[in-house]
Amino acid sequence: MDSVIEDVRVRKILDSRGNATVEVDILTWNGFGRAAAPSGASTGSREVVAFPDGGVDKIISEVEDLISSELIGMDAEDIADIDLVLKEIDGTDNYASIGGNTTVAVSMAVSKAAAASYNLPLYKYLGGNLVNEIPYPLGNMMNGGAHAGVNAPDIQEFLIVPVGANNITEAVFANSSVHKKLKELIQTKDSLFTGGKGDEGGWIPNVSNDVALEIQAQACEEVGDEIGIKISPALDMAASEFWDANQEKYIYSQDNVSRDTGDQIEFVKDIIETYNMIYVEDPFDEADFDGFKELNSLVGDKCFVCGDDIFVTNKEILAKGIEMNAANAIIIKPNQIGSLSETYATVKLAKENDVAPVVSHRSGETTDETIAHLAVAFGAPLIKTGALGGERIAKLNELIRIEEELSNPIMVKLDK
Numbered sequence: 540m541d542s543v544i545e546d547v548r549v550r551k552i553l554d555s556r557g558n559a560t561v562e563v564d565i566l567t568w569n570g571f572g573r574a575a576a577p578s579g580a581s582t583g584s585r586e587v588v589a590f591p592d593g594g595v596d597k598i599i600s601e602v603e604d605l606i607s608s609e610l611i612g613m614d615a616e617d618i619a620d621i622d623l624v625l626k627e628i629d630g631t632d633n634y635a636s637i638g639g640n641t642t643v644a645v646s647m648a649v650s651k652a653a654a655a656s657y658n659l660p661l662y663k664y665l666g667g668n669l670v671n672e673i674p675y676p677l678g679n680m681m682n683g684g685a686h687a688g689v690n691a692p693d694i695q696e697f698l699i700v701p702v703g704a705n706n707i708t709e710a711v712f713a714n715s716s717v718h719k720k721l722k723e724l725i726q727t728k729d730s731l732f733t734g735g736k737g738d739e740g741g742w743i744p745n746v747s748n749d750v751a752l753e754i755q756a757q758a759c760e761e762v763g764d765e766i767g768i769k770i771s772p773a774l775d776m777a778a779s780e781f782w783d784a785n786q787e788k789y790i791y792s793q794d795n796v797s798r799d800t801g802d803q804i805e806f807v808k809d810i811i812e813t814y815n816m817i818y819v820e821d822p823f824d825e826a827d828f829d830g831f832k833e834l835n836s837l838v839g840d841k842c843f844v845c846g847d848d849i850f851v852t853n854k855e856i857l858a859k860g861i862e863m864n865a866a867n868a869i870i871i872k873p874n875q876i877g878s879l880s881e882t883y884a885t886v887k888l889a890k891e892n893d894v895a896p897v898v899s900h901r902s903g904e905t906t907d908e909t910i911a912h913l914a915v916a917f918g919a920p921l922i923k924t925g926a927l928g929g930e931r932i933a934k935l936n937e938l939i940r941i942e943e944e945l946s947n948p949i950m951v952k953l954d955k
């Protein structure tokens with residue numbers, strides 16, 4: 540009774556890139572949940588459709604009433620049933636008619652409303668009373684590729700993990716210290732540096748990929764020494780973005796170098812070993828399961844080899860990756876698959892097979908903090924949600940609040 544849905548409201552709001560996205564309010568008899576959908580720039584080709592033609596305006600004029608009339612009277616606790624109803628309303632297998640961004644915002648808002656109906660925070664409602672592990676934040680330090688402008692590195696994200704941090708506060712401030720240090724270091728290498736930042740708040744340096752890798756490592760070391768904890772470098776290469784299918788090569792335009800798959804395997808392995816990278820995401824094109832498999836067999840014992848565009852949070856595609864041993868980590872972005880229950884199914888399969896779920900933001904974000912709760916509820920070892928910027932700190936500051944609420948919080952144990 541407490542969680543029976545009484546009203547559904549859908550509105551158009553801004554995302555961090557200035558594009559329109561959808562925010563959904565769910566009102567129950569005794570609760571309220573609000574969630575907004577993010578959006579990607581370097582999207583995997585097998586992600587569900589974000590919005591149909593007509594975008595958010597069409598959702599508000601044509602879809603909102605359809606969803607409200609089905610959901611009002613249902614129990615917000617029955618999230619799996621509600622996700623099925625959304626699928627039925629959509630009627631396609633990739634949310635092409637009402638948009639995965641619409642369904643994911645409804646699905647997350649419903650679960651938040653259910654939690655609020657019983658006066659529980661979402662992480663506890665979904666994860667249970669014994670949940671006490673906090674994920675390490677993968678902080679975004681420098682941006683290139685599709686998240687930056689011309690002259691930036693081809694590698695999309697230069698990331699760090701403060702693996703020695705004892706709690707989330709120490710972790711997020713370690714990340715912001717490295718971000719500050721990098722500004723100084725970039726200025727020594729790039730005389731034209733204006734202090735510009737990319738979509739996720741990392742600096743955009745006008746330097747080669749190699750120079751960016753060097754200063755990333757230097758910043759980790761110097762700040763790590765200053766504050767007395769180990770900080771490890773990490774990458775999201777987003778390699779699908781610079782894979783040329785005709786030439787069958789990865790084109791590093793900033794360095795004037797192209798690499799075939801064999802060269803790319805060697806190049807990435809060398810980076811991982813030279814810089815002791817703890818995590819490398821999307822080092823190959825989204826279709827290259829063999830490249831992933833080869834790299835994972837070479838470095839998977841010491842580094843998270845993580846698939847984003849290749850798996851798109853899709854359980855069936857992940858199953859193929861597991862069968863091939865293509866990766867030991869998977870990015871979890873709820874709007875890649877369109878609902879919370881489908882997201883959970885993928886997380887469950889990953890965990891059952893020792894593939895680490897890495898809960899992630901998108902490059903276009905809002906101040907919605909839901910993924911902080913999902914990361915804790917799912918027991919994710921890592922959360923990827925930037926380091927700075929209002930839409931990024933919304934999640935990081937929520938983790939600080941969650942840690943404060945837990946009776947016996949510990950940082951999750953990373954097995955790398």
Ligand SMILES: C=C(OP(=O)(O)O)C(=O)O
Nearest residue numbers: 579580581582900901902
């Ligand atoms: C967050 C990412 O970018 P986007 O949201 O543009 O896919 C990513 O590639 O991991």
Ligand SMILES: [Mg+2]
Nearest residue numbers: 775820821847
């Ligand atoms: Mg990625």
